[in-house]
Amino acid sequence: MTGENPDVAKNPWERFASVMALIWLVFLIYPVVALVRSEAAVGWIIAGWIALALFIALYVVGAIRGLRSDMPLGSPVGPAPWLFFAGLIASALVSIPAEGGAALSFLPFIMSFASYGLTRLWHWITIGAALTVAAMYVFLAPGGMGYVTILIIIALLAVVNTVSTTLVIRSAEAERLGLELATSEGREAVARDVHDLIGHSLTVVGLKSQLARRLIDSDPERAKAELADIEALTAEAIAGVRATVSGARTVTLDEQLAASGDALRAAGVELAVDGDPAALSPAQALTATWILREATTNVLRHAEASRVRVRVAAGHLSFTDDGRGRGGREGNGVRGMRERAAAAGAQLRLEDEPAGGTVVEVTW
Template identity: 40%
Template sequence: MKQAPPAPEAFWVRYGWLLAAVWIIFLIYPINALATSGVDAPRKIVGFGLIGVFAAIYLIAFYRYSGHMGREPNGMVVLHFALLIAVALAGVPLLGVNTLSFGPFIISFSAYLMSARWMWWTSALTFGTAVAVAVVGNLLSELLFLICLLLVLIIANAVNATLIRRSIAADALHQNYTILSEQERMARDVHDVLGHSLTAVSLKAELAERLLDADVEKAREELRQIRALTQEALDSIRTTVGGLRRTTLQEELRSVRAALQDAGVAAVVTGDAESLDPVRSRALSWVLRESVTNVLRHAHATTCWIHISPDALSIEDDGDSLAGHHEGHGMRGMRERARMAGANCEIGASEHGGTRVGLQWG
């Protein structure tokens, strides 16, 4: 099976906290305000301690929970957010209006670690508080830079957070599509393997049943071949599920000729299967398997013509045509395999009266 693609938020999980750490430089404003204030040394120590605790909570939260970007916040994220608010409020008696310097960190926390709803509410409340303090306290000139910084940060965070969320959603959608494609591939592989093998087993079982009264030794030989076919089918299923199956056209050609012979259908093969490159050989082998399985199941044919060339494959029969029949899973699978291999698959009427399946490159 193919290795699962990396998680869409892998980059943010690994390096998001480093991007957050860059903004720690803005804590220079409350540090400078506290250092130049007239409070005594013990209170300054407490104030510096609160700033350090604030920075630690901020960085630890980004380090641990960056992978929550684009999701509803869990309890631990909300707890860290509440601690940030509590530490900021505890600094009001020491920092005064400079407590608003914690605003950019609180806004960024809500933008990147919480949902869009939290981001907008937090941004609005923080910005509104800063404007209110500036107007009421007549501190517009002192806080103008911070207010402008908060406004720019709100816009930048909104844009970045929206882009990141959309990118994560797009990557998640692509990952789901990859998983569905892999599941469809496995379904086609299992269908092709079991369809052919069970058809051959059914034919041999019927032949063995007819031979029981006439030729016991031949019936026993058919039963031995049935056992071998079932074992081969089991092996094929295991390798198919593991994504390791690499059937070549030569191998498949030997298998389908034997199956046609057991069913009493003459096989006319032209062309050289060994001259094909591995990629085309594998694609052709699956189409050959499915086509011959359909001949054995539905066509009631007496002859099957198989023509192989370096850039094409055709399988025709003289049995029942497809007129009036809907295209089933097997035919859709053949078209899909051809498309994935860069070829075109055409299914229609044969000049021999039955059905023709043609695979063509170029």
């Protein structure tokens, strides 16, 4: 209740906040009639009118402040709501000598203010106090049965306020949990992207470094070319990580096929590509790009293969090597491929071939 969000001012509902608050004031007709008909001393009648006017002002201003607040319902509040709450109670008490039982009409407003403007504890305290006071007056005071309608209204409002505030609080909690889940999933996605990108790049850099070391004496020019590739790969990996963190990185399937071919050839592995990458939709190509990257990395790290074949068709991508197979192993990279395929609505098949090697197949 203490903080006001400037963005909320743009909400069209705020334009009707005062109207909504004023509509409820129609129920204060009972105190008005009681003051008009009051036989109390003139001083108490004047005090009653002043208290009624103050009550209306506090209620309307407090309701508008509550609608503009960005504090979660039921959370701890600052001093201002408590001052409004105390003012409402004081105004109701001052009006009792002139209004008598009609002053019970103030209780629904005080209950609603506590339910929507104060803490959850005070929601229950105010409901309990209002029901007790109203019931005692109706059943014990002379002529109290004439106000049984107000007691019923208070009881119904207690139920309505409890149910509605509970739903609002649970909805806010669900939204908060959803945000936390989305944040967690986003972090996992970034971690997976970085793993896929860095794992692939470092594997290729390691292979090219070994090749450059072997060639540095026998073929210095070739060694320089490999070192230049290492420099380019490192720059690409850094740029990729930055783009991943910002959510802006896009790598096409054509680009990944070329990059995988370069990396595999540097390791002495032949790559054959069948089909047209354009056969996949943009969304499918995005998933296929990541799976192709991870499959290439796995071959470079573990497969000891000499040949890889990639087949691309409408709704289909397969990556087959003639290496030694996985042997039942499934690390973070394979789990990442499964997660990406599932997120894209695709089926991933990853099996060792009877004749040797592994096939990775994605089908939409």
